Amino acid sequence: MIDFNAYVTRxxxxxxxxxxxxxxxxxxxxxxxxxxxxxxxxxATVCTITLDSFTRVCAFDKAAAALASGAxxxxxxxMAYPREAVRELVSEIASATGRPVQVRHGSALPSKxxxxxxxxxxxxxxxGPVSYCLPYSRLPLEQAVDDWxxxxxxxxxxxxxxxxxxxxxxxxxxxADPALLVALSVLEALFLKQCGVSSVSxxxxxxxxPTQDRAALRALDVLTSHYLDGHPFHIVAYVFMGLFPNTMxxxxxxxxxxxxxxxxxxxxxxxxxxxxxxxxxxxxxENVASLNFSHHSMAQNxxxxxxxxxxxxxxxxxxxxxxxxxTLRKDPDVGRALLAAFADGILDVPxxxxxxxxxxxxxxxxxxxxxxxxxxxxxxxxxLAALKFNQSQYDVQPSGFI
Amino acid sequence: MKPGVxxxxxxxxxxxxxxxDSHSWNLIFMELFLAERGFEVTNLGPCCPTELTVTQSQxxxxxxxxxxxxxxxxxxxxxxxxxxxxxxxxxxxxxxxxKLDTSSxxxxxxxxxxxxxxxxxxxxxxxLFDDFNIFLDRLEACHxxxxxxxxxxxxxxxxxxxxxxVAAE
Ligand code: B12
Numbered sequence: 001m002i003d004f005n006a007y008v009t010r011x012x013x014x015x016x017x018x019x020x021x022x023x024x025x026x027x028x029x030x031x032x033x034x035x036x037x038x039x040x041x042x043x044a045t046v047c048t049i050t051l052d053s054f055t056r057v058c059a060f061d062k063a064a065a066a067l068a069s070g071a072x073x074x075x076x077x078x079m080a081y082p083r084e085a086v087r088e089l090v091s092e093i094a095s096a097t098g099r100p101v102q103v104r105h106g107s108a109l110p111s112k113x114x115x116x117x118x119x120x121x122x123x124x125x126x127x128g129p130v131s132y133c134l135p136y137s138r139l140p141l142e143q144a145v146d147d148w149x150x151x152x153x154x155x156x157x158x159x160x161x162x163x164x165x166x167x168x169x170x171x172x173x174x175x176a177d178p179a180l181l182v183a184l185s186v187l188e189a190l191f192l193k194q195c196g197v198s199s200v201s202x203x204x205x206x207x208x209x210p211t212q213d214r215a216a217l218r219a220l221d222v223l224t225s226h227y228l229d230g231h232p233f234h235i236v237a238y239v240f241m242g243l244f245p246n247t248m249x250x251x252x253x254x255x256x257x258x259x260x261x262x263x264x265x266x267x268x269x270x271x272x273x274x275x276x277x278x279x280x281x282x283x284x285x286e287n288v289a290s291l292n293f294s295h296h297s298m299a300q301n302x303x304x305x306x307x308x309x310x311x312x313x314x315x316x317x318x319x320x321x322x323x324x325x326x327t328l329r330k331d332p333d334v335g336r337a338l339l340a341a342f343a344d345g346i347l348d349v350p351x352x353x354x355x356x357x358x359x360x361x362x363x364x365x366x367x368x369x370x371x372x373x374x375x376x377x378x379x380x381x382x383x384l385a386a387l388k389f390n391q392s393q394y395d396v397q398p399s400g401f402i
Numbered sequence: 403m404k405p406g407v408x409x410x411x412x413x414x415x416x417x418x419x420x421x422x423d424s425h426s427w428n429l430i431f432m433e434l435f436l437a438e439r440g441f442e443v444t445n446l447g448p449c450c451p452t453e454l455t456v457t458q459s460q461x462x463x464x465x466x467x468x469x470x471x472x473x474x475x476x477x478x479x480x481x482x483x484x485x486x487x488x489x490x491x492x493x494x495x496x497x498x499x500x501k502l503d504t505s506s507x508x509x510x511x512x513x514x515x516x517x518x519x520x521x522x523x524x525x526x527x528x529x530l531f532d533d534f535n536i537f538l539d540r541l542e543a544c545h546x547x548x549x550x551x552x553x554x555x556x557x558x559x560x561x562x563x564x565x566x567x568v569a570a571e
Pocket of ligand 1: 022024051053057074075106135170172276277279387422426431468469470473474475498499500502523525
């Protein structure tokens with residue numbers, strides 16, 4: 001069994017940030033092809049099994065029925081296959097390529113999937129009680145916190161190399177104050193540590209300003225080191241998780257901006273997208289092309305540089321630290337502290353319709369950066385303009401470009 | 403308000419999605435879109451259980467039910483919602499739209515139309531919102547006695563049993 005955190009830390013030390021796809025298909029054979037292709041694409045990849053949406057909401061029977069009927073699932077239905085078949089698949093990848101595989105699932109109630117992972121011998125996954133509830137489910141946050149606590153503890157008991165990545169750096173995919181993303185990531189990492197998970201990763205998704213993103217990644221590093229207090233962790237950065245650019249050049253430019261700051265900051269792993277993100281789930285070949293483009297871009301060192309802005313850093317750091325402190329003050333148990341902070345509106349995810357979230361907070365785009373706001377345009381035009389901000393920035397060619 | 407369409411601010415729309423789909427920006431967008439066209443919108447939110455869509459549509463009389471889904475499971479799950487609604491005796495026109503499959507299959511639209519949806523709006527179409535606007539306008543302008551049997555029209559079925567009508571204004 002490969003220790004996910006140790007592998008990522010060691011290998012990224014040699015190659016720079018590792019690259020990882022979001023990849024999951026229904027048929028087992030196709031999943032194997034995808035994992036093999038990822039593992040052999042270049043020396044710096046990490047493999048992913050992304051689960052389908054039925055499995056995410058614990059509709060395991062629907063996943064199995066869809067698979068049996070030949071319908072196309074949007075991910076891999078891990079519960080629909082015999083344990084032995086999935087175990088074989090994962091150990092084949094490990095023994096043939098030495099690459100670890102992370103299960104990505106988006107489930108507010110993860111304990112059944114975690115139990116299955118433990119039975120199969122898988123140790124690395126992602127999520128968190130907030131990041132896999134508010135944007136992924138309509139179940140009350142209490143229920144997610146309970147099931148996450150139980151599931152994470154069980155996973156930790158099953159293996160001494162358990163790893164869970166907090167997905168909180170992504171939340172609604174876009175339009176979130178970077179400080180909130182940083183704070184939630186740190187808080188979920190603390191929750192997972194309390195559950196006994198051996199190592200964690202904290203996430204941050206690219207926003208609309210490389211300067212602000214660089215500052216946020218630095219703040220995430222500083223705050224995680226401080227609050228985790230020696231517990232092993234690494235940082236994972238995501239290429240933009242919102243309404244994605246439409247064009248090939250848009251894909252290249254937005255990806256390079258994120259890779260460039262990932263290289264400059266202490267990022268060990270990057271989740272990349274593909275040029276078809278805006279339209280459909282990528283093929284294996286498109287994923288591999290994107291992994292290789294990203295690895296190659298970082299090796300060439302020809303990407304745009306984005307300077308570190310200390311004022312921006314101090315601002316994100318202070319806002320995020322305040323949110324963390326105010327939350328932790330609520331209760332020594334991080335799960336209960338999170339519940340109390342959401343109930344009080346200390347933590348409030350903009351535009352999230354979940355009933356455990358106040359949803360009073362809004363986000364404005366000011367001087368090309370995200371900023372907390374009280375209200376927004378409130379029209380479809382204003383909403384789409386904000387959601388499409390990165391399309392307007394990246395889909396056009398830079399001036400002077402022939 | 404468009405000219406020719408009677409000003410009835412009480413037009414009501416029920417906005418929902420399939421039970422496995424947790425995407426919400428599409429719902430936030432569609433809520434605003436429908437409100438801007440004069441609808442009073444009930445937005446049931448992401449991952450909506452089919453039963454909730456059915457009970458809500460029984461509790462209140464809506465002019466239209468709109469299912470928005472983008473996670474690729476729309477083509478699998480949306481027909482079940484429609485069946486449950488019709489089974490429960492709800493006759494409200496139902497539209498479905500968004501990214502409805504994982505393969506951008508051109509047959510998906512036909513498949514859903516055959517399943518009995520009154521309007522199907524896959525976002526692979528370049529005239530998506532023109533078509534949807536026409537669909538919404540027809541909800542009001544069209545009557546069983548005058549329906550042309552257009553796709554995207556709730557009166558088509560009723561009209562087909564009567565003589566071919568004249569164009570709705
Ligand atoms: C943000 C996002 C997320 C966020 C969502 C946060 C949230 N709670 O909202 C997170 C990270 C949680 C997420 C999760 C997943 N996502 Co997602 N996500 C996106 C992303 C990047 C943007 C979606 C968005 O916000 N759009 C903004 C709204 C305003 O636009 P829209 O939804 O496209 O809707 C437009 C039209 O479709 C149309 N429309 C929509 N509905 C209707 C209805 C009618 C009647 C009409 C007329 C029009 C209409 O109107 C809108 C305006 O033009 C898209 C890719 C992209 N587009 O760039 C992927 C995408 C939608 N996700 C996808 C998938 C598969 C998933 C996951 C299953 C994970 C995975 N396998 O990758 C999970 C789903 C979990 C679940 N249970 O459903 C796929 C869907 C593929 C498909 N349909 O074939 C996409 C396309 C990415 C991809 N290329 O793989 N996602």
